[in-house]
Amino acid sequence: MNDDLAGLLSTPVDAGTLDRLHRRLEQAAEQADLIDVAYTTVDSPVGKLLLAQTPKGLVRVAYAGEDHDRVLESLAGQLSPRILRAPRRLDVAAREIDEYFGRRRQTFDVPLDLSLSRGFRQLVQRRLPEIGYGRTRSYREIAELVGNPKAVRAVGTACATNPLPIVVPCHRVLRTDGSLGGYIGGLPAKTALLALEAAA
Structure with missing residues (x-):
């Protein structure tokens, strides 16, 4: 039994399989209402940006220089540990950021959650x-x-x-x-x- 488990854990998994597993996890968490903070990363002319969102709205935009892992740890402490990469939840924010950098947007319409500031x-x-x-x-x-x-x-x-x-x-x-x-x-x-x- 232990040898079988060790064999499974040591078997390389291709990126496509990991993506499919993550999508299933994301769907299950979504259906069970287990995501308090969804996040994704997007490429931009000023580097990779982390976008994080709560049910209220976009709560965090972080530059790569801020260390995205540290930002996620901070969000877990400040907001909720129920954080999951869920790109579809951030489609609107990602699109608006892309439009801004493409000079097709001058103001943002995405709902905001300003709860990280007081x-x-x-x-x-x-x-x-x-x-x-x-x-x-x-x-x-x-x-x-x-x-x-x-x-x-x-x-x-x-x-x-x-x-x-x-x-x-x-x-x-x-x-x-x-x-x-x-x-x-x-x-x-x-x-x-x-x-x-x-x-x-």
């Missing part, structure tokens, strides 16, 4: 989509927009901890002197997003 950070992140495509604002202007002109540094923190970069466009917020400031995806990604929008 208080002032969430307040700032809710206002960021008001910055028009191809436009920029300073951290100071955003602080004024949310009614707290002295909270420039706190606005910077809200942008730096934005769990939904690209979709919630923190890349459109710059320092008062026009320099880029920081960005969760790194300055090359921020530069690429601003150039993409400027070229439209």
Whole structure:
């Protein structure tokens, strides 16, 4: 019995078989309502992106530099350990991201779940989509927009901890002197997003 099991476990399994098994697992988990956080990865001009979604909406967009495995561990701790790669659940978000990079979309319509942010950070992140495509604002202007002109540094923190970069466009917020400031995806990604929008 043990030899048979060891033999089965040591037999190489081809990618097609693994894909079929995963699809069956995904369907069974879906039918039993066992998925609290679905995720997938998509290729983009700024690298591979992790997209994660709860029943409320898109909850996380993560750059490869953030370490996707670490992001998934964090989501398991913050939201639920019932996480599964379920690409079909993220078809709309993936399509909208693709349309954005193809210059066919300037605003996102996918429902959002902002539960990873609280208080002032969430307040700032809710206002960021008001910055028009191809436009920029300073951290100071955003602080004024949310009614707290002295909270420039706190606005910077809200942008730096934005769990939904690209979709919630923190890349459109710059320092008062026009320099880029920081960005969760790194300055090359921020530069690429601003150039993409400027070229439209």
